[in-house]
Structures are given as C-alpha cells and as structure tokens.
Amino acid sequence: MTQIVEQATPARAFVEARRTGTALPHFPGVIPATLDQAYAVQDKALALARRRVAGWKVGRIAPPVDGQNRLAGPIFADQVADGEGVPAMPVIAGGFAAAEAEFLLRLAAAPDPAKTRYTIEEARALVDAVHVGIEVAGSPFPGINRHGPAVTIADFGNNNGLVVGPLADGWQEADLDAWPVTLTINGAEVGRATTATMLDGPFGAVRFLLEHMARRGIALDAGTWVSTGAVTGVHPVGPGDRVAADFDGRWTVECSIGAS
Template identity: 55%
Template sequence: MRATPEQQKIASAFLSARQKKTPLTSYPGPLPATMEEAYAIQDAALGLDGRRVGGWKVGRIADDLVSCYGEHRLTGPIFAEEIVDAADGRCPAMPVFAGGFAAAEAELLLRFGEVGTRVHDIDSIRDAIDDVRIGIEVASSPFPGINSHGPAVTASDYGNNKGLVLGPALADWRRSDLLRMPVEFHIDDLCVGRGTMETMLDGPFGSALFLVRLLRARGIAIPPGTWVSAGAITGVHEIGAGQRAEAVFDGKIRVACTVTG
C-alpha cells in the first residue's frame, strides 16, 4: 500500500521526533485504522530514514482486537546500529526517548540464515534459523501514548522499537523444550514478571513465520543475518532512565542492560 500525503507527513513527523529526541504530545495526524495503513506509514518512514535494518521486532495483538485488525501479530524494524551484542556478559546502556514511552521486554531472538523463496510452514521455518539467543527488546517512542490507541498506531512508529540487546546463544535450541523454559524479568533487582513461551500463540517460530509472510507481501527482503525479536515473554515492562533491566532464562542464562534518557 502506497502512503498517502497525510501518511507521509506522519512518517516524517515521527522520524523528525526520533532524530531530534523531541516528545510528541499527540499523534501527528489521523490515526491509522488498519494494519495496512500502519505499514504504509512505516514503509514511508523507512524510505526517509535510510539506515540499515538489522532485524524486526514482533509483538502480539490483543485477542479482543484480532477480529478488528485481522492479525494476531505486528512488526517493526530494528536498525543495525541499535543492535548491541552483550553475549560476553557486559551490561550496555540503551537510550530511550525522554518524555515519551519506554519499556523493556524479555524475548527470544532468532537469526535468519537463508530464507530462500520456498513457501514455509511452522516446521520448515526452523531450517531458515541459524542462531537462537536470549535477549532484551528496548521499546521506546517519542509519542507517550504509542500503545494506548491500538496496534496500528504502535506499528506506525517502527513498532515502538528503539533497540535490541543480544544475550548468550542457546546452543542446544533444536533439542530444547523452549516453550516450557522459565523466564523471569527484573528491573533494579525486583522481579516484575515471570512466564514461558507457551503463551506466545504458536511460539517464537510462529513469529518468524509471520514475519516472513508479511515482509514478502510488503516486498521487503530478508537477508541472512536478520534478527527476529519474537515477542514479549513476561510482559511489556515500563522502565525509566537510570534503571537496570535483566532477563533470566532457565534460572541461569542472563542478559542485562541499563536505560538512559
């Protein structure tokens, strides 16, 4: 779907706010009513932005909104320059938008190898994955109400993404019971969420399959090395500048970051 002039203006306003780190007190135009409209805005912003996309976040659409929006998931780009490798145990500082929305989420991260042109299903998509890690998605937007107006608004501003922290690899992921792996999320040493991937629809590989189908429909290539942040496991946890976030998988595998304004 090609962006209308109004949608181009929305994309430009979000991009300007992100570049200038200036909060948006209101949505900069008519609210997108459909996911198609949201992705038209997102695609327009990508065309103006020019940075290389290194991955994509996938988020869940609330069950009571699925019939309205026609999808169970949404997506947004993660720029390569905002993907930080912390597999060595360091705790990187990740910026968020002061005066906007900021959160952090425990996520499983999948890296695509060669996707090819085949029509994938939930089983074959695993063959297109060449690395699996634990990680933290940093969600942030200069618009503080980004998550308060439905999934189309969330998707329209890069899916509310501001970065990705790559944690340690799960070496035995092909043989592990990933869905039942316990996950905890801590902010400043306080546990704010617990969960497993059993609640993630058809799981993290379902997120990868959704992404392949959607990006193909939008005419967007998926080069080898593209990351998929497969969805929040313990919830979306709001966070502020100066706080520390840590995800703990299987009681012992950890990844952490701090947040700066």
C-alpha cells in the same frame, strides 16, 4: 493525494522526533484506520530514515485486528547492542519506554521472496541460532500503547533497540516453551512466564514474519534478527533503571536505561 499526505505527515514526524530525541505529546497527523494503512506509514518512514535494518520485532495483537494477531516493526542496526557487559540503551525523555525479555532468532539464509506461506518446520529450518535478549521498546509518543496496533505499527512497531545476549545452547533439541523466563528491574522481579502462552511460540513468530515480509515485498537477508515477542510482558522503564532477563536459570542478559 490525500492518502499520501496522511502517510507522510506521521512518517516525517516520527523520523525527526527519533533523530532529535524529542517527545511527541500527540499522534502527529491522522491515525491509520487499518493495519495496511499503518504499514504504509511505516514503509514511508523507513524510506525517510535511510537507516540499515538489522532485524524485525514481532509483537502480539490481542484481540486480533483486521484478521491479524501479530505485528512487525524494524530494528535498526545502530540500536543493536552486544549483551556482553551491561550496555546502556537510550530512550526518549517524555516518550514511551519499556523492556521486554525475548528470544532472538537469527535467519541463516535469505528466504525465497516469492514464497508467501510457511509451515513451522520450514520456518524453523531457516533459523541458525537462538539467543536470549531484551527488546527496548520505545517511541517519541508516550501514548503509543493506548491507541491500538495501527499506531504501534506506524512508529516502527514501537522498537527502540535490542540487546543480544548469549546463545541458548541446545535450542535445536529443546522445547523453548518449557523454559521459564523472568525479568527484573532494579533487582525486583516484574514478570515471569514461558512462551507457551505466546500463540505458536518463537518459531511461529518467525513464520509470521516470513509471510508478512513476502507480502510487503521486503527482502530479508541472512543474519536478520527476529525478536519474537515479549515473554513476561511489557515493563515500563526510564533513565537510570537496570534491567535483567533470566532464561531457564542458565542465561542472563542485562542492560541499563539512559536518556537519548
């Protein structure tokens, strides 16, 4: 009974805070002691939120915790924006907000829910599109990144939106690790990197998610987006900022940051 109460308290608080756009100055309840406990909170919050999930963000855990070097959180359909133009992405005033340049991979088909191990090649075969994009990270809790990955997981993986940019033509034959990525905020460059530094890259992130969701018993549908990790880092933003990410000098995606 105690464990159920400990899961429900932060889950309800995060769902309500996100619904009302209200900041939470402290973690609401008992901080999960393990990643499994954190995912139990996330599962409870998903059940309470009753919002359609359009994709999943994957983030890195460094150093690894509980034997895991990545984490996952849902991306809700009503927070996915087409990158055509400069969409306004709201964040919670007084909470945490950041922008991340990411490769967005789309699943062509629903994976076998009973399959719990994948090779990179098998994961890649399930992808039918690679787009460039921006993940808007965000939480009502401003200290979410200062308390370890369990806190991040508990609040939907610290995701607050996704901007889907252009299709990266030629991705099937390309080495994504060789494409330079830059991110600018209000015209100033704040990050530059490639995915070569990101464990086993974007397709490795898809492999992780396929295995992770099978273990959790959560089905993935055809068309699910996988936001594969921050290429240039996690860059704080606030209302009024304008963000642009450039991929290989060929594709650009932009958004503005507003208040919820």
